[in-house]
Amino acid sequence: QSALTQPASVSGSPGQSITISCTGTSSDVGGHNYVSWYQQYPGKAPKVMIYEVNSRPSGISNRFSGSKSGNTASLTISGLQAEDEADYYCSSFASSSTLGVFGTGTRVTVL
Amino acid sequence: EVQLVESGGVMVQSGGSLRLSCTASGFTFDDYTMHWVRQTPGKGLEWVSLINWDGSTAYFADSVKGRFTISRDNSKNSLYLQMNNLRSEDTALYYCAKDGVRHGFLTHFDNWGQGTLVTVSS
Numbered sequence: 001q002s003a004l005t006q007p008a009s010v011s012g013s014p015g016q017s018i019t020i021s022c023t024g025t026s027s028d029v030g031g032h033n034y035v036s037w038y039q040q041y042p043g044k045a046p047k048v049m050i051y052e053v054n055s056r057p058s059g060i061s062n063r064f065s066g067s068k069s070g071n072t073a074s075l076t077i078s079g080l081q082a083e084d085e086a087d088y089y090c091s092s093f094a095s096s097s098t099l100g101v102f103g104t105g106t107r108v109t110v111l
Numbered sequence: 112e113v114q115l116v117e118s119g120g121v122m123v124q125s126g127g128s129l130r131l132s133c134t135a136s137g138f139t140f141d142d143y144t145m146h147w148v149r150q151t152p153g154k155g156l157e158w159v160s161l162i163n164w165d166g167s168t169a170y171f172a173d174s175v176k177g178r179f180t181i182s183r184d185n186s187k188n189s190l191y192l193q194m195n196n197l198r199s200e201d202t203a204l205y206y207c208a209k210d211g212v213r214h215g216f217l218t219h220f221d222n223w224g225q226g227t228l229v230t231v232s233s
Contacts, residue, residue: 001173003155036211036219038156045226046156051211051219089156093217098172100146100158100217 001098004029004090011109017078020106022090023071028101030071034093037066037075039086046089050075077108085110113137113222115207120227127197131227133190133207138222141165141185144210146220147192149203149229159205160192161217170217175201197231204228 005023012018022029022037029035035053038046048057050066053073063078073092077084090103119131133145147159160181162169169181180193190207204226211221 034218038220045206045223046220047223048211048219048221051221057221091156091158091219097176098158098174099161099170100148100172102148102156102158105155 001028001094001096001101004092004101004103006088006090006103006106008104009107009109011111012077012080013111014080014082016080017076018080018108020075020077020088020090020108022073022075022092022103024073024092024094024101025071027096028071028092028094029068029073029090031095032093033068035066035068035073036091037064037073038089038091040089041086049088080110082110084108113209115209115222115224117205117207117224117227120205120229122230122232123197125197125199125231125233127231128193128195129197129229131192131194131205131207131229133224135188135190135207135209138209140183140188142213144214144216145183145190146208146210146217147181147190148206148208148220148223149201150206150226151203157203158217161210162190163216164214194229197229199231199233202229202231 208220
């Protein structure tokens with residue numbers, strides 16, 4: 001089971017919107033709605049930002065939203081803020097011998 | 112407040128064994144599937160293993176299958192990962208994570224520990 005493909009880096013200015021893609025296959029992203037997104041600051045544990053494609057845990061800003069089309073999921077951060085600068089990972093349930101798969105990770109930089 | 116505290120990470124020689132532990136609090140432990148997820152220094156996340164709420168079902172990533180076993184003791188709110196025949200590529204920070212849905216299987220990881228570092232030297 002290969003890692004899901006994410007862009008290595010995405011950047012934007014404060015106030016702008018950015019979108020991070022997460023491309024898999026019909027065995028993972030395309031075949032299930034258990035797609036989630038995690039934010040990770042250096043030296044810290046990941047934190048779930050989106051689960052089940054487009055649901056936000058309580059306490060997560062509505063500036064974060066998720067979607068999916070075919071084998072590609074997306075995380076959009078609107079109204080970009082300095083505190084959004086972090087690494088972001090997608091994850092999906094997979095119908096394969098390895099049940100869980102993460103994306104390659106994306107470094108978000110706020111210019 | 113949910114808390115997950117991992118322990119047991121040390122430096123070990125290639126071919127050696129190690130047992131990681133995770134102690135949970137702040138939620139009904141035996142209602143949730145638990146996971147181990149690892150992160151290679153400076154690199155990405157890799158799902159390693161899960162065990163369901165009553166310990167009857169476990170799954171492993173292909174990269175560790177046959178070498179790692181997972182178990183839990185619900186009376187002690189504890190999760191374990193027995194790692195055998197360790198390789199240099201197993202060097203990573205190992206996180207314990209809670210599944211996000213009661214009696215869920217692999218839905219999402221809604222709480223994470225701070226991780227315990229395993230270093231395998233050759």
